[in-house]
Amino acid sequence: MKDNQNAFYLLSAHGDQWAIETDRMRAYLNTFILWHMSDFEIEIRTGPGWPVCYDCNGNQLVLEQDEGPDSEARLQAALADHRTKKAIAVLPLLGPITQRAGLFTAFFGGTSTEKWGQSFDDLMATPSVGTVVIDADTPGGTVAGVPELADKIFKARGTKPTVLVANGMAASAGYWIGSQADQIVVTPSGQVGSVGVFSMHIDMSSALEKLGNKVTLISAGEHKTEWNPFEPLGEEAKAHEQTQVDGIMGQFVNAVAQGRGVTASTVRKDFGQGRTMRAKDAVAAGLADRVATLEQTIKRLGGNLAAAEQVRADNEAREKWLAEQEKEIGDDAKK
Numbered sequence: 001m002k003d004n005q006n007a008f009y010l011l012s013a014h015g016d017q018w019a020i021e022t023d024r025m026r027a028y029l030n031t032f033i034l035w036h037m038s039d040f041e042i043e044i045r046t047g048p049g050w051p052v053c054y055d056c057n058g059n060q061l062v063l064e065q066d067e068g069p070d071s072e073a074r075l076q077a078a079l080a081d082h083r084t085k086k087a088i089a090v091l092p093l094l095g096p097i098t099q100r101a102g103l104f105t106a107f108f109g110g111t112s113t114e115k116w117g118q119s120f121d122d123l124m125a126t127p128s129v130g131t132v133v134i135d136a137d138t139p140g141g142t143v144a145g146v147p148e149l150a151d152k153i154f155k156a157r158g159t160k161p162t163v164l165v166a167n168g169m170a171a172s173a174g175y176w177i178g179s180q181a182d183q184i185v186v187t188p189s190g191q192v193g194s195v196g197v198f199s200m201h202i203d204m205s206s207a208l209e210k211l212g213n214k215v216t217l218i219s220a221g222e223h224k225t226e227w228n229p230f231e232p233l234g235e236e237a238k239a240h241e242q243t244q245v246d247g248i249m250g251q252f253v254n255a256v257a258q259g260r261g262v263t264a265s266t267v268r269k270d271f272g273q274g275r276t277m278r279a280k281d282a283v284a285a286g287l288a289d290r291v292a293t294l295e296q297t298i299k300r301l302g303g304n305l306a307a308a309e310q311v312r313a314d315n316e317a318r319e320k321w322l323a324e325q326e327k328e329i330g331d332d333a334k335k
Contacts, residue, residue: 086130088301089123090294091116093134093164097141097173111138113145113177117152124156131301134164134181135294140172140194143248147176150255154180163301165294166190171276175287176252179259184288185297186279192287195256195267196274197248199241201233262286 095110123129153162157180164170164178166186171194178184178192186192208215208230215230226237256271257264270285271277282288292300 087128088131088133088298089126089129090133090135090298091119091123093136093138093170093174093177095138097138097146097177099142099145110141113149117149120149120152120156124159129160131161131163133294133297133301134162134178135167136164136170136174136178137166137168138171138174139169140174140176143173143197146173147251147255150177150180150259153177154255154259157182161301163297165292165297166192166279166288167294169276172196176255179256181259183290185290185292186282186288187293188279188291191276191278192282193272193276194274195252195271197245197252199245201227201238201241202229203232204229205231260286 093111093116097111097113099113120132123132156162161183162181163183163185164181166178166184168187168190170178170184170186170190170192175192175194184192215228217225217228217230219225223237223240226234227241253264253267256267260267266286271287272285277285277287279288279291283291
């Protein structure tokens with residue numbers, strides 16, 4: 001792998017605002033990149049993954065995970081077969097978060113907020129799904145698209161219960177999104193938080209000078225090139241960027257405060273101040289509601305979904321459906 005390829009990737013992180021856990025970001029920036037990847041590989045690495053559905057008793061509904069044109073129809077059919085008890089849909093939120101599928105998600109996998117949001121909307125609109133569980137293991141990512149997705153989840157409250165399980169990590173942008181769910185669960189070894197924002201300027205001027213290269217920028221607009229990586233960052237540009245980061249941090253804090261039902265000052269003071277928190281500490285501080293595994297959460301929610309009224313209504317619907325099927329079989333036999 002050529003050194004300049006890694007340098008080009010490093011530049012792809014230059015200038016963006018990030019809401020990502022910093023140790024994970026450091027690991028990404030020190031990872032060599034594989035450039036040869038098919039469109040199909042990029043697609044499957046940037047979507048939300050296949051929603052796994054469970055019935056009321058916590059039993060997984062087995063669905064094929066191919067990309068065929070009838071995959072959505074088969075999902076609906078499989079859910080319809082379990083109408084006696086509303087299904088629990090588990091929607092993965094994994095890896096680095098970006099707004100659209102691009103270089104970052106192509107190389108490292110991850111989640112596109114646009115694609116994930118579409119899947120979330122589909123599950124909210126699916127009558128056979130009673131609860132959505134977000135299976136999260138993400139360090140966060142870029143800010144773009146995150147406030148909108150978080151707002152989508154918050155506005156869905158009251159439609160169907162939404163529970164985020166930090167099944168490993170729900171940090172930074174991942175926590176921003178997850179904080180808008182009705183409830184946050186952390187696995188015993190999991191962690192949540194990292195409420196903070198940063199951006200990064202890369203000064204390559206010394207490296208270019210050693211190589212004997214000099215870049216001349218020709219621009220119009222006083223501040224058009226102030227964030228370029230070919231010269232040191234000026235104080236005025238740094239101060240302006242600080243206002244941008246502070247503004248996004250305000251959005252982040254207010255969203256978490258809204259989702260968790262606390263004040264913004266509580267979020268700034270008690271929610272880790274940019275650090276992640278382990279499961280029990282996170283619950284004690286108010287970042288999460290309980291410690292449990294994904295499997296335990298599914299079983300707990302399954303029990304809650306088995307309301308007598310719902311079971312009775314669904315049984316009546318199922319009996320009607322069976323009667324219709326028997327009639328069709330009988331009619332076919334007479335032909």
